[in-house]
Amino acid sequence: MAKETRSFAVIGLGAFGSTVASELARFGNHVIGVDRDEKRVSQMASTLPATVILDTTDEGALREAGIDRYDVVLVAIGRDIEASILTTMNMRLLGIDTIWVKASNRTHHRILSKLGADRVILPEQEMGRHISQMLNNPVVQDYMTLSNGFSVVNVVLPERIKGKQLCDLGIGDRHDLRLLGMMRGTEHVPCSDRDMDLRPEDKLILLGKRADLRRFGDAL
Template sequence: MAKETRSFAVIGLGAFGSAVASELARFGNQVIGVDLDERRVAQMASVLSSAMILDTTDDMALKEAGIDQYDVALIAIGRDIQASILTTMNLRMLGIGTIWVKASNRTHHRILSKLGADRVILPEQEMGRHIAQMLNNPVVQDYVSLGNGFSVVNIVIPGRLTGRDMASLGIGKTYDLRLLGLMRGTEFRACDAPDLVLQAEDKLILLGKRPELRRFGDAL
């Protein structure tokens, strides 16, 4: 069965917005990019399904451009907080199903949340926390926060553990963690085989609370 694609409107084609729009398009989705800056629109015209110069604080202009027909909108307007807020209000009134918005600060975040944005993003803070996690524990290559203190992390097996079996790591016993699987190169392996032997550079995919994940990573 073919993967179902969705349509996305990305409003604001600065560094953040253009990166998200490009990736969404690379995944095969229909993506329209919108900005007031003619140069930014021109740069993205060949990458996206369509790109246009548009004042998104004008609700009629949004409707005439057909933005209300898109499944998801990402508002990635940079420093113009007023434009970000008005655009969020306009898209909500137009009935866009899902609206994500980039916030400039916590006050902006609170306002956008009150306006009914489905998710408000503070990219610098989120990336800062992400990098801090990896700097704090070098064996952690990547992680995703799931809320309520739970995260999924990608932990690299150090070379000194080569040849050990999975049970020797104490996952689920010594450590209150759940093992979701293992990546060996580009190959995913389930970890239910009792005779699975670890190799250097294997990457464990673990689910658990941050303190327990940290304790496990420190032990490695």
């Protein structure tokens, strides 16, 4: 397989793995879906560019299927922790550049980290934190956590903002935040003019620490 574009192998086609694989394929990537369950593989055969029924604890079978030629592997095996660990070890033996692995619990997480996975995911906990942020502050439509306690949030301005200007929000003054951009409908609006009028439903993209973002949301 040519290496001009990134290629992805998703191992484990349960609810999590099949969703990730489908979205990666929708973005135009070359994706192979792998599972030892024939039913799961057949369900994804028409959605993904390639699928294969495979026991991924078998290093030889992985090489024969050409998994070693993929740039990124997501090990999304669910309840079978032993298979997840052995598969992750095999990915290292194959020399895969980037390995992401789904963990079932914190102990599993620690083991996978020791094995050298580039990123270990606890989907339920990560989604739980994501949902709690949005429930805690209704103006927060979406957010992404970065390193060192910083997050990027998408804040929808409420109706009561009508008649106010950008400078009235106190971004960078009262609130230790950085405004990265603003969307008005589907249009990107430059934010260089602090005297610009705001409209309800404008979406601000803000960078800052969680406590500062929470205070800003409360002030709105």
